[in-house]
Amino acid sequence: MPGRTFAIGDIHGDLDALLRLLGTLPPLDAADTLVFVGDYLDRGPRSADVVALLRALPSQTPAKVVLLRGNHEDGWLRVLERGWPEFVIPPQNGCLPTLRSFLGRPQPAEGEGMADDEVEPLLKGTFFPPDVVEWMQQLPYWYEDEHAIYVHAALPKGPNGFEHPSTTQKRLAMLWCRDDDFVREYRGKLVLFGHTATKYLPPELSDYTPEDKEDAWVGPCVIGIDTRCGKGGFLTCVELPSGQVYESR
Template sequence: MRRLLAISDIHGDLEKFERLLEIVNFDNKHDNLLLLGDYVDRGPHSRQVLDKVMELTAEGAIALMGNHDKMMIDALEHPEDPLHLKRWYYNGGIKTLENYGYRVEKNDAKYWYKTEEMPETLVINEEIRPHIDFLKTLPYYYETDTHIFVHAGVHPVTALELTEPYTLVWIREEFHKGYQGEKTVVFGHTPTKHLHKKPEVYFGENNIIGIDGGCAYGGRLYCLDVLEKMVYYAE
């Protein structure tokens, strides 16, 4: 039987990502790989992580949209609305832009920037365009007969196919405490230490599994062997 492997919230940490794939002995001929979003921001190598994700999807992996990936798209595709850019900067987008050779002067410690600097910053260069185009193709969830894979979670009462994409990449406590569905939901987005005050993968009593080990903050990058419920990690 092919393994079903899930990884989430890589956040530009290429070294941990590649090491984790080695630890689990990932083989695209024998494994199904699901990547649950947030490939960019905060870490040092967002550009290279996206290159790796594109390579893996070309070989059969399934990559989903995360909220940071969506913020990157919105900031670069909609420069007419400065709030998109400010939101992305505030959430770690500066590290991603630096990865593509952009230089933006900080306005204050919270990563908010001077409005007059934004148009120059938002010019999409030929290096970043293929990654934006790739991210725009990503689905928001993946479903099997027994599992739902999603970045942040699902709405407790709204049918999955009718749920707003925003909810699927941003929801937190309403899902954590309210989900009662029959299918097991595997998700990232919320570091596991916020779910049960421990860094380990969160196996919730209400049929949810949180796998964001806080890699963006120096924590672990987890891989869950979904069918066997085996956990691997790089730190």
């Protein structure tokens, strides 16, 4: 008999929300699985602590722990490989808080820019410890169990419809795409995803509190669980197969 799976949305450097959410979960055993759908970094104030907690979690719980790659981890890997100023400079991406978190510096005040000695490490990502870089490089793009398929952003669309992660050539789409057709038209095995905040998904198609656009989004075959943690929202977890929802708020 398959165990329970607890799928947890985008964290974005909000350690307090992560701790609160984990504290709401029932006792876990070796048959259970925790799946995190990516975006552990940026925007929130404690990205380094979030990463440290998640990396230590497999030794602290009997449950299986699956940590997927998000577009923000992927973005930083691109920065490290060849630079990407368009990713790290815009304040809305929240990259400066990540640098200061890893360097142990005070978080930037609203409107505060980079200090002179932060420009090069931010543009090159050199503030990341080597073991954290290696950890990000090893994060998988997707996961599947008896209950569902789990990806950061969406399943990519091919000439014959939406593609399974094991067969698609469009791996980056699973991290970066925002496809209205996916949430409206996909029919297949249940998919849980983050990346697109639920407030931007069509509320009339959600079976879960459609009157609350900030809440989890539950469609016929897809469940959105990015409830804007680290961006003024909260962290959401969906338990399968029961459908029980847990929140940090």
